[in-house]
Amino acid sequence: MALSTSAAAIITSLLLLVLLRGGSSEGEGNLPQSDIDLLEFPLNLEYLEAEFFAWGALGRGLDSLAPNLAMGGPSPIGVKKARLSPVIRDIIAQFAFQEFGHLRAIKSAVKGFPRPLLNLSATSFASVMNDAFEKPLVPSFDPYANDINYLLASYVIPYVGLTGYVGANPKLQTPSSRKLVGGLLGVESGQDAVLRTLLYERGKVRVSPYRYTVAEFTNKISNLRNKLGKEGLKDEGLIVQPVEGAEGKIAGNVLVGDQYSLSFARTPQEILRIVYATAQENTPGGFYPQGADGQIAKSHLRTQSNKRFN
Template sequence: MQFAVNLEFLEAEYFLWASYGFGLDVVAPNLPMSGPPPIGARKANLDQLTNNIIMEFANQEVGYLRWHSQTPSTDRRWTNDQVTDRSSCPWIDAPKAQLQSQLTVDQHEPSIDPRSLNSTVGVFPRPLLDLSAKNFAKIFDDALGHKLVPPFDPYRDSLSYMLSCYVIPYVGLVGYVGTNPNINGYETKRLLAGLLGVESGQDVVIRMYLYERATKLVPPYQYTVADFTSRIS
């Protein structure tokens, strides 16, 4: 399950930086527990639709990390200088004035017991994450079987970013499904089921987004979206 926590950190940082232009150290500074900030993450060049989708993913990941890191005695009331209105995301700890213009997603509490993570794998600091474009370029070079010129850059545009997102929940889904038979204990299986539900929901959105654009060329390459997804899968 440590893999699951690491993946949640990775997704939270990747989605936050791409859509908001900053990460957990701004929106929920207690969650990283002094873990090192990610390397190479930056704001992606996203259109409004794609940016809104990734914002929702980001808020969802922050919500799950925050709730799973709480203990039963944690006070969940929000102070006046935090985001508290229903038009904003209640998982964000940054001052309201800083985020009010950007946060628009109505986020509900996860259904999983917030004690789950503490009682299974424990809470640990954010690991060092390298979200540099060069790492994604290596993945896509391997998928295509040769070096792309120019190197693949997930931050270049909306289509490139969503193709990079196709990789992440896919890895999570395969990993969680494969892990389930080897897990003993109701609480851990319950936590895994909740995480699997989140990953599945995100994967559906990403797949539908790409399916609608399957025949579209991915600039600056002569490959379509379908060419990329078939090789990644």
């Protein structure tokens, strides 16, 4: 039996509605702006990790291995291949390709932005260590010199992104955004756990030619990140006072957590203060000499720019 004109029109409208909903179920067009901003922001750290790990293990970065992911952004400063043992090189190479995947995953959800200028030189990492110890280390710390130095330099990075994902998750409005961040958080947490375990195994080893042990380095780095973040204790090294350990009963701290052994959360502002190494979210420096990218980071840079001209 033939359909009436009105019935056919209703069916056609319903089919169009289904198609439109199906076509917009993924991607930026279906996300609120706040989700887009929160998903884009971590690209800054994912770029840094991708370049540091790829160069450290493979002697090449995005420009060689996945140039489309860099989106034409400037090549990083000073990064190079590290002198690593076969096992550590293999682990770091795995991390590198995981970071490539993270870049692809985020950019499948939001437009993203080109790789920002990154300063991954030995001088940049040496500055972090000098700040951590509140004095110049002599000779200057070289992150690319050997396994222990590279692992300590790596300790500086993934945990910061991990706390950022923990902080972002409850602010996201859509299930697809929370699913993406949950997946990213799982692997970033795994990377941090592997790094901490490798360092914990070497915790009592002296970092040559300095008089400090690996555990002392991690404690100093964590204290520095707390200081720069300016929001209290959200970071702990590998050895703590037993009262500060899990259940207040143990000094070993291979995984860091709060009083309930839950991961700490950081805001984008806290993260910028740390990775800029300036304790100010509107003052670039450290690993990002020209500042981070994305709406959130740019909003703080604009604030600083406005202050200069007012």
